[in-house]
Amino acid sequence: MSPKELARQILPPLLFGELMNALYFLEFQKYRKLIQKNSQLKNTETGRCFIIGSGPSIKNIDLRLLENEKVMALNNFYVHPLYEFIKPQYYVVAPLHQPQTDEEWLAWFKDMDANLCANTILFLGLSHRGLLKQKNPSAYEIVNQNDELFKKIDVNYYFSGDFCNRSLDKFIDLETPLFTSFTCSLMAIVIALYLGFKQIYLLGMDSNHFMFDQESERRFYTNGIHQKNEIQRVWGDRYYVECFKAIYEIFKKYYDLNKIAEKKGIKIINATDNTVLKIFDCVEFESLF
Numbered sequence: 001m002s003p004k005e006l007a008r009q010i011l012p013p014l015l016f017g018e019l020m021n022a023l024y025f026l027e028f029q030k031y032r033k034l035i036q037k038n039s040q041l042k043n044t045e046t047g048r049c050f051i052i053g054s055g056p057s058i059k060n061i062d063l064r065l066l067e068n069e070k071v072m073a074l075n076n077f078y079v080h081p082l083y084e085f086i087k088p089q090y091y092v093v094a095p096l097h098q099p100q101t102d103e104e105w106l107a108w109f110k111d112m113d114a115n116l117c118a119n120t121i122l123f124l125g126l127s128h129r130g131l132l133k134q135k136n137p138s139a140y141e142i143v144n145q146n147d148e149l150f151k152k153i154d155v156n157y158y159f160s161g162d163f164c165n166r167s168l169d170k171f172i173d174l175e176t177p178l179f180t181s182f183t184c185s186l187m188a189i190v191i192a193l194y195l196g197f198k199q200i201y202l203l204g205m206d207s208n209h210f211m212f213d214q215e216s217e218r219r220f221y222t223n224g225i226h227q228k229n230e231i232q233r234v235w236g237d238r239y240y241v242e243c244f245k246a247i248y249e250i251f252k253k254y255y256d257l258n259k260i261a262e263k264k265g266i267k268i269i270n271a272t273d274n275t276v277l278k279i280f281d282c283v284e285f286e287s288l289f
Helices: 003-010 013-041 056-060 102-115 139-144 184-195 230-234 236-263
Strands: 048-052 071-074 090-093 121-127 154-161 199-203 267-270
Touching (some): 003 013, 013 121, 013 154, 013 184, 048 184, 071 184, 090 184, 121 139, 121 184, 139 154, 184 236, 236 267
Parallel strands (some): 048 071, 048 199, 071 090, 199 267
16 A cells, blocks of 8 residues: 555545645656746737647548648647648646656657747646655656757746645646646646737647547547557556546546636637547537638
């Protein structure tokens, strides 16, 4: 049993939650100055943007329509054949995590760096380094220890933590800790809100990965440098149990973010074909042009 799970069993839930909150805020202090750089980007955008995920539906739409649009790409999108045509202005990477090793993440970062367009604004996720449990890889440490990485682009960081008993609207400011999530798309929505976009359209947010038996069918690409037998390595034979637990947490955060956006007069719309993610209003992608 990990120290974290032991503490969870011994301490009352409220006390355990506050202990974890204190540890997350303490961890954040190491990155506070680094993250203050984000303030330069606050409310610098208006109008609409498109956030592109990795769902297989991406294969069935004409992304060439995104020429001259503000685009935010996620994680491994740079492998898409039209990446260089679209030239996303923003690129968001989730906090690094186990079971991948620092070496695996470094290999992915090097390949990403070789393919990202110049002048890209990159957001790398930072999470706690494994409070009361095994340490997670650190994007900042990997980049900081490899001077050749990401020299042609603007690198920014955001910090997320698994905060307890806190309202989501307290954790959507890029200059402070953010909430944690199982999907990079939630972080991308927070970044789009922070940048000031008024209409946020989601593409490739299929949220139907549990419907496919083969891991290679769950994304628009068949494999990634950092994604080798990921499901077995992370979940083992508990995949469907843990997967649906995660989906509940993800969809709840989507719902809460949508309510926060509505209060600000901002629309989040899912333009993904055959999506399971119906938290947001849905629209046909081609109808937007």
